[in-house]
Amino acid sequence: MRIAFFIDDYLPSVHGVATSTAAFRRALEDLGHEVFIVAPKAEGHIEHDDHIIRLSSSKYYVFDSREMANIYPGLAKRFDAYDFDVVHSQTQFSLGVLAHSVAKRQGIPHVTTIHTLYTELIDDYPVAIVAGLLAVSFAFPVALKSTPVLPRVHRDSIKHLRRSTIKAALSRHGWRLTAAFANKCDACLAPSQHLAQILIHDGGLSIPCTVLPNGIDTAFYRHARAEDSLIPKEPGQRFIICVARLSPEKRQIALVESLAHLPDPVRLILVGGGPSEAELRRRAEELGVAHRVVFAGMLPPEQVATLLKQADVFALASYHFDNQPMVFLEASAAGLPIVYCDERMTECLTERNAVLASGITGEDLARAFNEVLGDEARLESLRSGALEVSQDFDVATAAGRLIDLYTGLIEARR
Template sequence: MRIAFILDDFYPSSGGVARSVETQLESLVALGHDVTLIAPDRHLQKPRGCRTIECPTLYIEGTSAHLSVLHFSQKRAALIDRCATFDVIHTQTDRGAMILGARLAKLQSIPHVHTFHANIAGTHQTVKSAVFGTLSYQWVINPVLTAASGRRPPRSTLPGREKETGGLAARMDWASFADLAGKVDAHTVPSPFMLELINEAAGRELNGFVVPTGYNERMKTTIDQAERTRTDDRVRFLSVGRLAKEKRLDVLIKAFITADRPDAELVIVGDGDQRNALRELAAGHPRIDFRGHLGSLEAIASELRNADVMALSSYRFDSQGLVITEAVAAGLPVMYCDDRLTVGLSPESSYLTGPDITSMAAGFRTLCDPVVRGRLAAATPALLPSLSADRMAEKYVSVYRSVIEGDNVG
């Protein structure tokens, strides 16, 4: 198949969405498909094995990558139409990329598939400015997508408060996602809870599929080749990700300090706007180590190989948690506090705590027990087959074929 991936975020290192797209792209190319990446012309590292179309983007340098918006005009879609022909459009972000994809799909009379990667509904508890994202869906993206796609599905409603406890803005976000999902031929999400909330807001079952992001094969190979060089007997808890408010690393640090285990250490990998505040919070603690941003697979694989437990503190924010799949690839048990997350997790391989400091501190203490850790780690290999990149790619191919062969293309 000739597949077009369209992405607003910078490729490949701007965050979890770009990393997911990288894994998708590499896996589909390995299966023999003809993939074209349409991505911002800034900070671009062109992937091997596929065609890349560079697209201008509206972006203020130095701001977050999620503020990048591809040019989505009819003229831009026509320019791409003249130089490439596709069988299916797959948009990966809900901004300019989705609108450009709708216009291109309409020009070529082909299906439009969209993946909802991010859970903006989970940002409101920690990032008050996220309400502007909510309003942009309501006032800008949805109306423009309606015009671009020519589709006017029934308006969605807010999901019930018992389904989404994050407040009015969070419930509005799910309603927006349901509206967007009604204007494409099919949509995918990485976790079951997202599909349930979109259908709840839509008031009906839309053409949606759960397709978790698999672990990157190059990362798995690099992890397998990495050596465990530690000789101490401390229990190393590892956190990997952006140092952002919505990741709640302040809670993780406070819980670790509260646990007060001299036989444990916490290693934090990543960078972000909360770096200084988190360092200040952990100041003087001898067993909390900030490693900063690690740019190579080898460096990240080494951290995974030398850790004992992957620790996540985000709550009601992550849509899947790519670090969970990487932990599974490394054979690490996972300590987490968000009961909606299920991909790469099981009662046999992971440890669920409450989201508060006291509960997470108890989790740190429990996982210092080598018997508990050993039991959880022994169960992680059973999860690997369901998280392979090949299986993910095959699921996407199945989605593409279902819309290409169906009669629901508008």
Template sequence: MSNRGETVNIAIFTNSYLPFSGGVPTSIKTFKNAAEKLGHTVIVFAPSYPGHKSNGKGVIRIPSVKAMTYAGFYLPVPFSTEITKAFRRYDFDIVHVQHPYLLGETGMKMARKYNIPLVFTYHTMYEQYLHYLPVAESIANPVMRKFTTSFCNHSDLVIAPSEHVKEFLSKRNIETSIKVVPTGIELRPYRKKFRKGSIKRKHRIPQASKLLIYAGRITPEKNLKFLVKCMAKIAKKDPDVMCMLIGKSAEKDHYEYDLKDIVKREGMEDRIMFIGDVPHDKLIDYYKEADLFLFASKTETQGLVILEAMAAGTPVIAVDAPAISEFINGKNGFTVPQNMLKFTAKALSMLRDKKRMKQMSSNALKTAKKHSAENMAKKLIAEFRKVKPTQDEYENMRSLKDLSEIDWSDVIKKIMR
């Protein structure tokens, strides 16, 4: 690898990228921007999206097909001459894959072909997302577990976004070195001028209201039925509270409908609003307008939106979960057991204590600055410099070849039906 101080050429392979909204695309874009400002070269290989023509510098689009089980998601078809052309053009020092399948496997093949170190970031607890595959979870679970473990073991370095993920992987017989590097936060967009009250005016809610928000995908794994019920209880106790759920639903006709039905049964249709998807540059205004950020997911590998809220100076209340508790310390917010009474009581007590809220806002900003995009990019590139490529040939990796249960071309065909 390059010596300390030299620039690094990085090839990133991902199955999701902008304009798709999610933690992985945000993580990649944040790192790419920060690394390029430090003088490094980052080329992203990502799926194409219909109607999206602005690739931006250093993004190579791969043909894709629509995933029928997840709205707005497109699966890359991992065969493209553009990949080979790029590897001939750029002298890559690192191949960094974000998923263990589709373009992740392509990235592994290219790393082995050109004898380049392969780094894999374990962004997702894959077993928590098997309901999106067109096969029974009882079948998919052991196969996915075996596959992801094998992929980690045939990488040269595994990046975990949190200590929790590192501990989780360490229990899976993974022999590859695992380093913890969280996704950073790009702080510059948060410095733009913001007119307090503008979001409330836009949505025609009282200026004196206390605004509680959630931002993220509207999906079952985010534990939103619990969160919506908590929002309803908080709003009933405090007549000045207004709540917003911001994000796109992957199952709009099903899960979001269920959430809205809960809101209707609670009689809170005028107090709990579903905003829909908001571009990230606009989402910052919602973070800044909010008094509290609420989060209930227990499947996160980091919980990037928590740091995003903190970058706006917004304290957080979250359901206690291993990765989440690494970023919330009682000074910038609180983690609470999944108990409706305790979650509701904590939110109400914070809203009543303006002095504590002000101090927590200041502490939240400090936490975000500690995890700035520049700091995290430097940390990740430092790990890149240490890693060396394995001598194994991809074609001889028997444990990966033995996983013939996962035929991704077949999965694509099933999803297209």
């Protein structure tokens, strides 16, 4: 089978969707299938893989100075020669629209995975998110030949335009736009049950939606060695690690603030880069914990795996933004207990391997950290549970389910 993944931002960029796509590619190839990746050109990156198709791109500034593929009439025709059996979009933006056009031209199934909803970032990027919603609202009816999706705002809400009211209306509109895209596909995937329910009930998703959690190569993290870490760890120290983009929606500020309520041997390791780094450094200085925060920066997967093995607890403070973070899977595969604060997230999070904080503040998180780090027997039990839970998310199993889906869709078309 010849499979094409369309993704708006691929390796060498390090984030959950790119990591998941790369893992699925390897697993599908191990099963004997041919996989292509269609992605924008990455600045400064020279591509040597003939199965990664790079498209010309331009800068955009929604979250960072990233590259976005240039989409133009006639571009879909370029892919006729590849004779794909199925296309799978990991995005509902420009390359998702291109995937739709390619599938329609070649008469093949189009599967899309909904990873997250960007309107949840309205507080942090108001201008960019509103502009994006407007652009998509006009572009989808033209590109997808579909009925326009117009905002639904009750007149009583207009009389009392509160920030919360506007945000809720934009969020609902975002879900409806996302579902409108998915409804033009042959199948929709959601990495978590709660996201699938929102798509159906709030967005109006009408096509079949399969819950397929992201998968990883669990052996890669299980076999990593803590002694290969680049960060020294003194006897008696405890490491709390967070691997995520340093940005407002990830709320690392709460992790920094938690240190003020934790004993001195506890260190916070922040892996990743982003616009919040300067603010996080300032807050750490204000609290007098700057010497206990390590900014590791962007690291390749091999070094991330060794840091996960070296750490004592994995933490993520994002709230009502993430869907099924890949980092939870990676942490569990490395045998790390997880502390989190978003009650909506459930995949890979059980009482065997994770602790849900009682709230979202630094003090709330600190109580959860103390609960885990202050009880060696509990810590060891959570480590064992993490390794067990991670086996349910091995990418080889998920890839097999993906092939079953593709095969059914192809046979249905025939």
